Amino acid sequence: MEKRPSISVGQVFCMLFISRMVVSMTYGTLLIGDSEIWDHVVSAPVSFLITFFLLIPIYKLFCMDKKMNLMDNARELMGRWGWILIGFYIVYYLIISFHTLAIFNNFIINTVNPPISLPLLSIILLFSACYGAYKGVEALVRTAGFIFIATLFSIIFLSASLFSGVEVINFTPILYNGAESFLEGLEYMLSQSACIPALAVLFPLAQGDYKRGIIWWNTGVHAVFVVIIILITGTMGDFASTQLFPVYTAAGIGKFGSFRHLDVVYLGIWMSGIFLKLSLFLLLAGEGIKNMAGEKYRKISIIVFSILMAVFPMFYENFSILREPFVTGFLLIYLLVLTIIVPIILIVLKKIPSKKEKIRIEN
Amino acid sequence: MKIKKLLLIFLTFAILTLTACSEQHQIHQKLIVQGIAIDYSDKSYVVTVQALDFQNPAGEEEPNIKTIKMEGNSLVQALEDISKQTDLQPVYSQNLVVIIGEKVAEMGIDNFMDFFVRHYETRPKVKIGITKGNASEIFKCKPGGKPIKSKNIHDLIPENLNSDILHFVSNLKSNISDSYAAWLDIMPQSEGTDVYLKGIVVFEKDILKEYLDGDKAMGFMLLKGVPDFGACSVPISSSQEVTCSINEIFPKIRASFDENVPKFDIDMKASISVFALDKKFDAYFDESIKSLIQKNFAEKLIKLCADVINKCISMHVDVFDWGRVLKNSCPKEFKNVESMWKEQIGKSSYNIIPDINVTITGKEIL
Secondary structure, X not given: OOOOOOEEHXXXXXXXXXXXXXXXXXXXXHHHOOOOHHHHHHHHXXXXXXXXXXXXXXXXXXXXXXXXXXXXXXXXXXXXXXXXXXXXHHHHHHHHHHHHHHHHHHHHHHHHOOOOOHHHHHHHHHXXXXXXXXXXXXXXXXXXXXXXXXXXXXXXXHHHHHHOOOOHHHOOOOOOOOOHHHHHHHHHHHHOOOHHHHHHHHHHHEEOOHHHHHHHHHHHHHHXXXXXXXXXXXXXXXXXXXXXXXXXXXXXXXXXXXXXXXXXXXXXXXXXXXXHHHHHHHHHHHHHHHHHHXXXXXXXXXXXXXXXXXXXXXXXXXXXXXXXXXXXXXXXXXXXXXXXXXXXXXXXXXXXXXXXXXXXXXX | OHHHHHHHHHHHHHHHHXXXXXXXXXXXXEEEEEEEEEEEEOOEEEEEEEEEEOOOOOOOXXXXXEEEEEEEOOHHHHHHHHHHHHOOEEEOOOOXXXXXXXXXXXXXXXHHHHHHHHXXXXXXXXXXXXXXXXXXXXXXXXXXXXXXXXXXXXXXXXXXXXXXXXXXXXXXXXXXXXXXXXXXXXXXXHOOOOEEEEEEEEEEOOEEEEXXXXXXXXXXXXXXXXXXXXXXXXXXXXXXXXXXXXXXXXXXXXXXXXXXXXXXXXXXXXXXXXXXXXXXXXXXXXXXXXXXXXXXXXXXXXXXXHHHHHHXXXXXXXXXXXXXXXXXXXXXHHHHHHHHHHHHHHHOEEEEEXXXXXXXXXXXXX
């Protein structure tokens, strides 16, 4: 019998929290365009509620057999046809990894501008991420524990440092120019919820109170989002719309006692988060391959996927695609298919007794 | 085991070659920019940079100050010349102040502001100062025989005046408020050695509109909540005056619409302290004098603020965020006047409501 990793629900959600924070911290004009950031403060609670609904189908499927993940169900219920569904998930995990890497590259080009070449930096990051994914989920969640504590402290530290710089006049009336920005914010927040399809694989690996984990994770993610929006708007006002990564800029103006220029804290935490997110999604893609071809191919596939991603920045250094509105729309539709349609199909198939079972019942 | 050995070799290689172990820069190879002065002359930008010079330290712990002058068709082109001139790598993350000359301000600051907004090393809290004449003259000042430091120029501009890149660009982007910046000048009595904060420069969008000094500048500072621009003398009799030190001032604007006309109430909560009369030494500060000081200071405060408000209204500039406060308070009504807000400023009513707390300090004469 296959040995299941022993990790807790808390560890899984800590890992997913960091994975989500990586995107939240790069929240800005690069990913949301000209949308009014302050209106997103309304998008966050709505996204919070919708996230719960999006989680229901995957959670329901998992509750039907707690030993099987979504891919196991697809293979068992649909046979070779299930491979197509598994393939959908693998492609999604890889797209999210590409997207994360593109954000990383864009961030590095625009804000750090290091003397070493960007593809080289991506290769180093991917090498570490590949190693993390190769070591498995237990190693990742342990690392996530450390990063989670550091992330939490730095969020508190950065928030405290920016709090005194908040100017009330920057908080303009919500939805002043209509609901467009609210909808854009909602679309963006939901499209970045890659953690939900990740749970399709991670649920059976963890032990503990799932419902509590989901509530804490979802509340934490959206609460941090609201704090980020309040601090960006309050400290920078309209200046925020000139910045590609306003959270990073805000970190640069933060002051806490004799501490100044806290963007270095941001950089440290964000880089660790990027590593974790890439490792996690490479691992998940590898899990898909394992489901189709076995454990041996899981490890090989992780290396192949990493090489594929290492090659990617060499051909695509501009990354302006991130600014295209269709990217967010595409990610959202893909996410909805993976979190609602596929799990519901599997739930329905699971509820219909198979032919063999029917014969057994008739006899 | 083989994989582990290979990994170990790769990691050692990576540590030694890919990280900062190669191509490292010593601090003396860098030019730590502290202040930038921008002027315009003969159809090109003249940029004067004040930087820390670690190659020729002034003392054991103190770096020298280097001033470099460059020219170019744009700010970026001029700044690019730093490396050519000095063979040093400029670092902008420690820049404290940007001083802009009169000509550049008249041409429009938007022509080069992008550098300070976009460059990966610049920070938005860099302070802005404007001069009358050339900005580079400020760096020529030598208080105590030594070149003036950008740090001292930075400290001259009060923190809560918000004369920095962040607020300047925010106001430009808002399309409702107008920008302003601190006016720096060379002290006339100092024979070109000392710099001081002379007043305020008001902009319409990104173009210089007016210099404000004296009482107008004082009124501006008070409306912005800056208490330490100077003391304020108020009369307490026909021959007697008393100088009040303003300890704290908290302006708060409330906006409303009164029969479709914007109305602004400005609460000015101030705390002042008085410890000596200007002419007579043996007067007794009793309660009646205290309330007289309170009353007269309130009148003076109203006059100072009203004068500067009227001045700005006459120029159709909104440097006190009237529009933004109105937008926040009455969004629906503001939408109707938003497109013609600058014309509407003059039609609005402004009411200053002082709340003065007087403290008598010093050894009381009985």
